[in-house]
Amino acid sequence: MDRRQFLTKSILGSTALVAASALSVTGYRFWPESGLTNPCLTGLPNDLKNHPLMAKIWSDIDSSQVWDCHAHMIGTGDGNSGVWFNPSMNSWSHPILKIQKHFYMNGGCIADQNSDVSYVERMVALSTEMPHGYKTMLFAFDWLRDGQGVADKERSIFYIPNDYAASVAKQYPQYFEWAASIHPYRADALHELEKAHNNGARAIKWLPSSMGIDPASTKCSKFYQKLHDLNMPIISHAGREDAVLGGNQAHGNPLRIRRALDAGVRVVLAHCASHGNDEDLDNGNKSVKSFDLFSRLMDTPAYNNLVFGDISAIALFFNAWAIKPLLARTDWHQRLINGSDYPLPGILPLISIKELAHMGLLQKEQVPFLQDLRNYNPLMFDFATKRLINFKGNVFAKSIFETRNFFEKPPA
Template sequence: MNRRQFMIAGSALLCAGLTEAAWKYVPDSGLKHPCGEAFPVSLRDHETWKVLWQGIRPEYVWDAHVHLVGVGDASKETWFNPAMDEWLHPQLKLQKSFYMNATCADPAQIDVTSVSRMDELVQALPPGMKLMLFAFDWHHDAQGRILKQHSIFHISNQYAAAIAQRQPGRYEWVASIHPFRPDAVDALEHACAHGAKAIKWLPSGMGIDPASAKCDAFYRRAASLGIPIISHTGQESAVPGGDQAYGNPLRMRRALDHGVKVILAHCASDGMDQDMDHGNRSIRSFDLFNRLMETPDYQTLLYGDISATTLINHAWVLPELIKRQHWHPRLLNGSDYPLPGIMPLTNLNTLIANGWLSEAHKPFLITLKNHHPLLYDFALKRLLNINGQSFSPLVFETRHIFERT
């Protein structure tokens, strides 16, 4: 969550006295997820529901960015940093409370109830649509040793695989392997042999420098196996700590130059990074993403993940992404669940005021937001219309990118 955005929004409301200019900052659906019925059946008869699926084949729709949540209360394969329960770290404690509310988890049984809620949500999806469930590796040092105290949370590969295998018609899983680990290549081969569809990295949160030569053996094997790496790019706000410079999109060139298929999460839609090509001046991270996407040598290897791009601190990039229609075959939709369930992080009023969303869609979207954050995120992106253009159906039919031959 971007605290600065909320401070700006609050100041605007106080100064403007809820005038029309300030209306776009008003929370559109409260601060807390109601966690009621997973999906009102009446929505299936809504005209907007039918519009969402025009030109879309649900069996090809894989939500490419879904986080599992667990604290270790039912499994030794999940963990949250204890600092997230301490008022000595108010930002972390607040973040955890938002995550738990977004997943509708029972505080007494977080591991079990967060998964059972996801099972409820997935049953409301059209037949064939799947979620890609992320593991999340520990923070490691330069020698590949685990630094638990620098990790915010951990979801093991075994846990992600086990949850996915409970409902193979609804879930796929994504491994997370730090490339500096002594067993990194072995772990990669094991994950692939057990059905992992991709590898997930958060470079700052995990202590990964993607431009390091220490990654080369991992890159060589990932390329030969044909497994993509989904790596966060741009500023990281949800998982504090680490070196933010590791999220620079240009640092993933080393993987691309090894022939690895790379998916740049969030399209580097937040923050600034050093332009390593031109004297290390600081420019928008998205401009560096743009440079890579336009590089001829990377046309068959490089993709962008549009997860989080509707959040208040990322949404400025939506017109840029939608107007570049030639990118759409290489853009992938992902929800970044549970973030769409954190109510203040998206604001329909702002999108309507910008002219990017029809106000006629607001009641339908608010109902989805209150009940089904996964479908809310999908519907919101499908209904965006900016200067007469929208995201192509190709952005949502992501399955082919993860099916290895």
């Protein structure tokens, strides 16, 4: 067996393992319905452009108000961008990281050469196919840092500088906005926050479990005060994190973000904490669904204007169970915000359209349209899937997609 065969076998072997565990956990029937690899097709064909479902997904939506609040920038760092990926992600001694990187890169249709630029070019190409005014919010991503706020490269998975996200958003103001990522323990955290705000950042992105941030720590207090003064929201991952490993999963507990809410900071809990379990810190630390803790925050009257949920990655096979409860809670819809979590919608094995149909969330006739659309434009595919989801007449309200005001004209 040569090296190439070995690698292929390893990918297939590990993927099969992941698949087998997915199957056993979820009773998943249709994996992987469209293969493992994104074909990265370009140029939306007319039969998709003119498809009746295309008209349906954009009907009654004001596309100039649609800001996708959750998209990742990735790359290999070959473009002088400052982007950094942990080299262990290239090594088969870390097979899970290696495979993850492979899927991320393929989901974003990254080229071997000029990979950083090719990632942005793909996003630009996808954006040109969206209706006028549609924008995507690009996330910077800070290092994993220690208790003193010092970067710990070795344990970080990747790093996307604020300046890079800002510069791409500035280069394509018609397509992109950006969110800064600033670890609150950094000695220069307040300075960086002010700088990012002046530079047009619309929010702060955290992934507490992978960045070494405990949102409940008093070390965050000054940062929260400043965010409150600037009226800037945090988009924080909540619940289990499998896409970016490392750090401390307990930091993703939705209840730990109360300190920010109590300081009057608006917080968007990513994925509505739909993945995994956390300790119920209010009730003897027993393990409950992270989503239940998200629900508790959403149902706390004092947090009515402060706590929000993003519905990014909600269609992923391990999160899709949460769609029905979210549809049913129409009283929450004013506080739900759409995001794609791009490039995840481009990673084919993560979303089964057939399974969503099997769950009664999509019509069978809609499946081929969505499958085709995904091969050309994962951003449009993600939007379309969520717009078409309907369970017993409950749909995601239009306001969930028209998110611009949340970031641009926040309440005083």
